[in-house]
Amino acid sequence: MAGAGPEGGLAGRGTMEAGTVxxxxxxxxxxxxxxxxxxxxxxxxxxxxxxxxxxxxxxESRARALAxxxxxxxxxxxxxxxxxxxxxxxxxxxxxxxxSSTLDTVTSLQAVPEAVSRYLAAQGLPRSxxxxxxxxxxxxxxxxxTLEAREARExxxxxxxxxxxAMAETGTVMTCSAPExxxxxxxxxxxxxxxxxxxxxVQGMEEAWQLAREEYGMALPRAVNFISGxxxxxxxxxxxxxxxxxxxxxxxxxxxx
Amino acid sequence: MRVGLFVTCLVDLLRPGxxxxxxxxxxxxxxxxxxxxxxxxxxxxAFNAGDTASARALATRVIDQxxxxxxxxxxxxxxxxxxxxxxxxxxxxxERMRVRALALADRTFELTDFLVxxxxxxxxxxxxxxxxxxxxxxxxxxxxxxxxxxRQLLGRMAGVDLVEMAGCExxxxxxxxxxxxxxxVSAAITDRKCGQVSVxxxxxxxxxxxxxxxxxxxxxxxxxxxxxxVLHVAEVLAGEDC
Amino acid sequence: MRSQAMYFKVRxxxxxxxxxxxxxxxKARSKFVDARAAAxxxxxxxxEALRSAGxxxxxxxxxxxxxxxxxxxxxxxARGAEVLYARDGEEICRLVTGIAQRHGVTKAVKSKSxxxxxxxxxxxxxxxxxxxxxxxxxxxxxxxxxNEPPSHILAPAFHKSREQVxxxxxxxxxxxxxxxxxxxxxxxxxxxxxxxxxAGMGISGGNFLIAETGSVALVxxxxxxxxxxxxxDVHVVITGIExxxxxxxxxxxxxxxxxxxxxxxxxxxxxxVLTGVKGEGDRDGPSHLYVILVDNGRASLVGSEFQDMxxxxxxxxxxxxxxxxxxxxxxxxxxxxxxxxxxxxTPLFTGLGNxxxxxxxxxxxxxxxxxxxxxxxxxELLRRLRQRQVEAGLRPRGERIGMRAWAWLARRPRxxxxxxxxxxxxxxxxxxxxxxxxxxxxxPEWTAERDFPAPQGRTFHxxxxxxRRTGEE
Numbered sequence: 001m002a003g004a005g006p007e008g009g010l011a012g013r014g015t016m017e018a019g020t021v022x023x024x025x026x027x028x029x030x031x032x033x034x035x036x037x038x039x040x041x042x043x044x045x046x047x048x049x050x051x052x053x054x055x056x057x058x059x060e061s062r063a064r065a066l067a068x069x070x071x072x073x074x075x076x077x078x079x080x081x082x083x084x085x086x087x088x089x090x091x092x093x094x095x096x097x098x099x100s101s102t103l104d105t106v107t108s109l110q111a112v113p114e115a116v117s118r119y120l121a122a123q124g125l126p127r128s129x130x131x132x133x134x135x136x137x138x139x140x141x142x143x144x145x146t147l148e149a150r151e152a153r154e155x156x157x158x159x160x161x162x163x164x165x166a167m168a169e170t171g172t173v174m175t176c177s178a179p180e181x182x183x184x185x186x187x188x189x190x191x192x193x194x195x196x197x198x199x200x201x202v203q204g205m206e207e208a209w210q211l212a213r214e215e216y217g218m219a220l221p222r223a224v225n226f227i228s229g230x231x232x233x234x235x236x237x238x239x240x241x242x243x244x245x246x247x248x249x250x251x252x253x254x255x256x257x
Numbered sequence: 258m259r260v261g262l263f264v265t266c267l268v269d270l271l272r273p274g275x276x277x278x279x280x281x282x283x284x285x286x287x288x289x290x291x292x293x294x295x296x297x298x299x300x301x302x303a304f305n306a307g308d309t310a311s312a313r314a315l316a317t318r319v320i321d322q323x324x325x326x327x328x329x330x331x332x333x334x335x336x337x338x339x340x341x342x343x344x345x346x347x348x349x350x351x352e353r354m355r356v357r358a359l360a361l362a363d364r365t366f367e368l369t370d371f372l373v374x375x376x377x378x379x380x381x382x383x384x385x386x387x388x389x390x391x392x393x394x395x396x397x398x399x400x401x402x403x404x405x406x407x408r409q410l411l412g413r414m415a416g417v418d419l420v421e422m423a424g425c426e427x428x429x430x431x432x433x434x435x436x437x438x439x440x441x442v443s444a445a446i447t448d449r450k451c452g453q454v455s456v457x458x459x460x461x462x463x464x465x466x467x468x469x470x471x472x473x474x475x476x477x478x479x480x481x482x483x484x485x486x487v488l489h490v491a492e493v494l495a496g497e498d499c
Numbered sequence: 500m501r502s503q504a505m506y507f508k509v510r511x512x513x514x515x516x517x518x519x520x521x522x523x524x525x526k527a528r529s530k531f532v533d534a535r536a537a538a539x540x541x542x543x544x545x546x547e548a549l550r551s552a553g554x555x556x557x558x559x560x561x562x563x564x565x566x567x568x569x570x571x572x573x574x575x576x577a578r579g580a581e582v583l584y585a586r587d588g589e590e591i592c593r594l595v596t597g598i599a600q601r602h603g604v605t606k607a608v609k610s611k612s613x614x615x616x617x618x619x620x621x622x623x624x625x626x627x628x629x630x631x632x633x634x635x636x637x638x639x640x641x642x643x644x645x646n647e648p649p650s651h652i653l654a655p656a657f658h659k660s661r662e663q664v665x666x667x668x669x670x671x672x673x674x675x676x677x678x679x680x681x682x683x684x685x686x687x688x689x690x691x692x693x694x695x696x697x698a699g700m701g702i703s704g705g706n707f708l709i710a711e712t713g714s715v716a717l718v719x720x721x722x723x724x725x726x727x728x729x730x731x732d733v734h735v736v737i738t739g740i741e742x743x744x745x746x747x748x749x750x751x752x753x754x755x756x757x758x759x760x761x762x763x764x765x766x767x768x769x770x771x772v773l774t775g776v777k778g779e780g781d782r783d784g785p786s787h788l789y790v791i792l793v794d795n796g797r798a799s800l801v802g803s804e805f806q807d808m809x810x811x812x813x814x815x816x817x818x819x820x821x822x823x824x825x826x827x828x829x830x831x832x833x834x835x836x837x838x839x840x841x842x843x844x845t846p847l848f849t850g851l852g853n854x855x856x857x858x859x860x861x862x863x864x865x866x867x868x869x870x871x872x873x874x875x876x877x878x879e880l881l882r883r884l885r886q887r888q889v890e891a892g893l894r895p896r897g898e899r900i901g902m903r904a905w906a907w908l909a910r911r912p913r914x915x916x917x918x919x920x921x922x923x924x925x926x927x928x929x930x931x932x933x934x935x936x937x938x939x940x941x942x943p944e945w946t947a948e949r950d951f952p953a954p955q956g957r958t959f960h961x962x963x964x965x966x967r968r969t970g971e972e
Contacts, residue, residue, distance in 0.1 A: 043583075051740070055562070055563070055565060065563045069710075069745075073570075073745065077748070078751060079748070079752030080548040081544055081752075082544035099768070170766040178781070179780035182782040184783045187725050187726065204751065205751035209747040209748065220714060228768050232768055233637075233721045235637035235656055235657070236636070236661050236683060243684070243688070244636060245691065245692070246722025246726075246769070266909075266919075270923060272955055273956075297909040297912055297915050298909045307885030307888055308899075311902060314906060315910065426866075427822065434859070435863075439823075441511070441947070441948060446822045447949070471949075471951070478949070478950040478952075
């Protein structure tokens, strides 16, 4: 395989921004001590050169391939998928149950706090916890719940969140992190209650991404999480246990106006 | 229809009855059967050992021997798979030989596959009576799609009662030289197969490859099972008096 | 990680003799296989078409890997990630320990990363005073068992019984021994929760890198991947250069394949797509994100006859379905990756001569090939490795000469007929009139574990010639 070109060393060093950890580490003599013995180009340049050499990269093929890549990145075609569900809501209900989520339906957003209260009471669960700031406007107190609008911390036992959208194909909810929708709320508490507007249920992940592009443009939120039921593990004798590091239970309150 | 019977080296050496069974079946299906005299082995052991030069030399011999015939039929999914799938790969760089290999590959069939495709409503002449379970050999199943063909033919025999075993598509643990290089691992794999056979209570485990037969019969006997017979599908279909 | 792959034969023998391990393997054996079969059967689309699409996505990237890397890098950097490269395991260790020291980290929580195993990262972290804590339950069990390596890429401790795990927990946690699996899981959760909250750095692998958005996709069921990438202020991703997929739509396709093939799930519990660092006003998430792209042998496969192996998405289906893996477990393979994919990757990454047994430790049954979600022709690659061994003169002399002598003979039919007649007579003499040979002195391996069926009498060709003669008379 091709090694680094003679100019690889300088070119490689030039690509690293000054003051980065990489630079520090490089200066610390990583390369001088390397197996190749002496200055042999940065790891980046050497690896890319190896790949280029293996592919027989030329400037013409580079231009052509870059154009192909640019075209591929804006192409919205997708791979084979299961046939679309006739009824997205029904499919979502069925699939979320298969992933061990529970589900309740209400007819208005205002009815959500009561539904959450009912669920927690029926399960004998604590009535306090955190809620996404984006849902802080609902009257949680009237439903007898004490929910603080913030990210979750250790000791919070209930996390109430909304979602960006939900996917019928696998009964999945998609959440996007933001100041108003912190990622920890669906992760640290033992109980995760998620509010899903029926109008935000889409077919599958392709539609979810399409929706994200429409609403966020090219800049995805830091953390997009696709959540399908409570956390689980099968690491001891392959027995499935619900509640590994994340929630023990996921309850969906679907709003169907 | 001139059919060349590729006897296979293991049948030649250990169970010639299988070869004569195949002969009887092909003739019953109306074929004019030829046994090219210069045939030896398809070269698979060398191919799987990484000795490409030897494999090529043997493949060339097989092509020479069978080129003038309408079909090549082998009572083995493993050898037929070698000829049909791997011969053309062996001659990747030699275009002339690759074309010859591809032409032969097109005309090569595993025995039961051939009988189902070209044998019409052939009534197997065998007189086996009892329950059997079928072991799908890896090459036949996954290289050639041999699955329903033997069952279809066995289904035409009034005395044969087929009981499927769990894991009939799992490897028997033979793997050619694997069973010699790692006899302990190989035997442990075969033990699972033997267990699955025993659970069915079948009088015989039937299969289409002599390699699997060596593994399963050898292990059954070593484990003290003297009852379960291990038969090649050609022996059951044609009768064991061949 | 130091490879023990040269000792496969001995290690496999040890594993076969380990009765407890054999019991554990027997219990686990069919679970992944049945789960995959059920998931594929329940899939209401065309799974074979999906496999082809998965193959296509991975091939497209490999064909222009250099430029996809540049694209990913540029977009990830634009969102505040630091993209670094490591040529080998040692460089991974230097980069990660350097990052830890720069941020004054004394504890790192880790989500599963097989590259961290390739690099032996935990030892390197410990050496500079950083405590590494594995948080995948299986990896954690392995870590508290004196850092035993994982035996499976998805279920690292699947070779252990609950009793064994109970002993380890009692020892490591100093609490009364429990054998109820949900209770044990809760105990580990509580111990590890403390670590999540107190660690300064999270280290994860990356299932996919998405070029379109410069994102890292992480797939887990336990939620530890989310913890590791959400709670600590520094997140380090260590992943192979081959892990890029072009677009978010491609992730959607691959996510239909990966969980079904591996654990038999329609989807994993958590699929996280992580892009850049904590934004303005964000209440959680890391302030620093480093993505380390590792070669460690991968670049040398690009454009080679082994390039197909780079399609691998680490689902584990090949080992789950492998009769050899099912029989001896993962540790027999001696390095990071077990089963068929390991038998291909280990010699390619650690040197052909350092893993001589592995390409031969397979029956070539192709069960792996037919379940691989990206259609890697694993038996084909194993055979090619065998060819490379022969070409490099790495096979034992006896084997080489034996094979050539046999092939020489098989090209001379008259001589071959004579030889086979003699062999048949010799075998029948050995059988002493019985229908089997119990001990074959000249080739003891043949009868080490099984009887050898005696020949029926004469060779086919001998009998056939005889019959033709009688027929003609």
